[in-house]
Amino acid sequence: MADHYIMNFNTRDLPGYNSDFIILGSGIAGFFTAILAGRLGAGVTVLTKQTILDSNTDKAQGGIAAAMDTEDSPELHYQDTLRAGAGLCDRGAVRILVNEGPRRVLQLMDMGARFDVEGGRLALTREGAHSCRRILHASGDATGAEIQRVLNKQALAEKNIEVLEQHFAVDLLVRDNVCYGVLAYDYKNDTLKVYRSRAVILATGGVGQLYAHSTNPEVATGDGIAMAYRAGAEVMDMEFLQFHPTVLNLPGAPRFLISEAVRGEGAYLRNGRGERFMPRYHELAELAPRDIVVRAILEEMQHDPQGGVFLDLSHLDTELVLHRFPNINRTCKGYGLDITRDMIPVAPAAHYMMGGVKTNYFGETTIERLYACGEAACQGVHGANRLASNSLLDGLVFGGRIVERTAGLWREKMETRVDFAAELPYMNEPLDCLALQEELQALMSRYAGPLRDRQGLEKVLSYLSELSDMENTAAQTPRQAEMRNRLMVSRLVAETALMRTESRGGHFRRDYPRPRKSWLKHIILRK
Structure with missing residues (x-):
């Protein structure tokens, strides 16, 4: 079946590469996971759309939340996270986050991360909805840059890790609900390539670029979520976006x-x-x-x-x-x-996506051999509203759990004979991606932003339905493929926001301004 591919290809005609792990994304979730896997002996290939500095991690200022102080505790962190999550946090996921978080932060420090210190102790600050000071920071307000510096250095030095910049992941190679690898576009050599692996890990970040104003870098276009959804994976909580x-x-x-x-x-x-x-x-x-x-x-x-x-x-x-x-x-x-x-x-x-590709506590998606962590994933840890500075911790904790879950996987025999192909018609008219991007961002900002209602969300969906013929055609360039991802993820956000007839956390409906007990549940979509 070729119905979940958006570019024409035949793996028999393309250069192919094998690796134990393919990791898409080089932020905290992608690189931390890659480093742990590489140190265990797995061969890891990291594909990143632009460069290793183009991530939300590098832009993070505030810090990383963890109960590292004697006056704090995982229990307090747990309660604060639940309160911020407005009733929709998965309590088991939150327990894992707050209990395993300090150990993962110490691992990061062992790798060389230098957090600010005062009087021989970690300097901690407080942010919104935290009951005490528990935010570690670096160079005052450059925490993300410090973390990215350390992870870049470690990943590039690890002999078992290959980092490929300027590689845009186009689609997942999935058959019978098993993921065999990734179809990717190599910008430097202007060609499609096939990367086969025992496991693919999505760490592709968020969706901020769906909106006209965003704190996210330009690479944050929801590619991982779109790829996974096209391939048949479940997505969850897509209506919950956090605006800073x-x-x-x-x-x-x-x-x-x-x-x-x-x-x-x-x-x-x-x-x-x-x-x-x-x-x-x-x-x-x-x-x-x-x-x-x-x-x-x-x-x-x-x-x-x-x-x-x-x-x-x-x-x-x-x-x-x-x-x-x-x-x-x-x-x-x-x-x-x-x-x-x-x-x-x-x-x-626009700042952070609480929803994403649905996973269990070990990063496993509903597709075999496909994992997700970081902002692209959703195990319910953030609920309807992320507690400030829990995002970096999320990438560490659940990325680390993927490596623990898959320990020894790379020693199993790898299937390399499965081939894939897609042959779709091309669009009759050229696609003006920039104009379409600006129109979409304006619509999403006005009608699917912090304030929503039925009429506005229906306008977004009506606009997207007029472009639905595009789904049956082939993208001719990576830019067009990325635009397809923007359109798909925008539809997932608008559809779920229209379904949820209440206000909760980051989702606020002017026509349903109060929370409803009947909506203490998640919206899960599958193609």
Whole structure:
């Protein structure tokens, strides 16, 4: 069957390569998993769409949450995660996250990660919905860059790991619900290639680029989720997207994240009249769960469209601000803002996907020999709303569990004789990917963003249905294939958002503004 492929190919005519593991993605989930597998003796090939620096991990500022302090505990971390998840967290997954998290963080430190220290102890900060200080950070507000530095160094030095940049994974090679490898496009050599393996691990990240304003790099287009869904894997919780409340909002400036740790250190949110407004919306004020802060900001902006919303750090100790947030200070300074005195204009932007490819506690998907971890995966650990700084920990914990689950798999005999092919008609008219991308982003931002309703979601689905003929044609370029992924994942988000007739966590319906007990369940889709 060739109905889940989007490019024409025949594996008999393409260069082929064998590996024990194929890992798609080079962020924290992909590289940490690759390093652990490589150290156990497995041959690992990592394919990454652009370079090893193009990931959400590298952009992460705030830090990584783990109960590392004597005044903290996995139980407290567990309760905080459940509260943020708005009733939809898988409790077993959360137990695994908080109990195994400290060990995985120590592994990361053993690899060379240097987290900030004060007085001989880890320097910990607090973020929204955390009951205590438990966020490890590095170089003040460059935690992700430090983690990516360490993982890049370790992965590139490991003799059992081959890292291939500029390789776009097009589709999974699946037959009879077994994954045999990946069809990938090699940009450098302008050709399709076949990568066969005993196991394929999706660590392809999120979907932020479905929206006009996002904190995600341009590679975050939902490719792994789309590939898995096309191949028959189940996806779950696709309606739950997290928008970060505080992203730099200056004309002509990129949407630069202003870490939640800024509010954790005491910064205030103010409206255009200079009023601190968050205490009116939640007892935790600026440290309320992210979805509540997002809606509060949007409400204030609606009341005063010209006024805007701002982060105010001027009442904080100048030395503390400059020490904790050097990256934010440097970026804002480039736009003429002194964060110790000037208020920073902010607005929400697409940030994190709570849903993804459905897995069990060991990263196993509903397709045999296909695994997923990190933001592309969904085992229910984040529920309807991710607790701040749990995402990096998620990649470590569940990536590590995949390696433990598959220990010894590479010693089994590998089937290499299975061939695959697809022959689809080409589109009659050329596809303007840029125009289509901009139209889609505008629609998703307006109707499937932080505020939704039936009428708007139906507009998105109507627009997508007009393009449904594309599903029966072949993409001629990787850009077209990526566009197909954007369209598919947008449809999954809009469909599930329309199904869920309530508001919960990151999903808010203006026509159903309250949570409903009957919706204490997950939406699982399968092609």
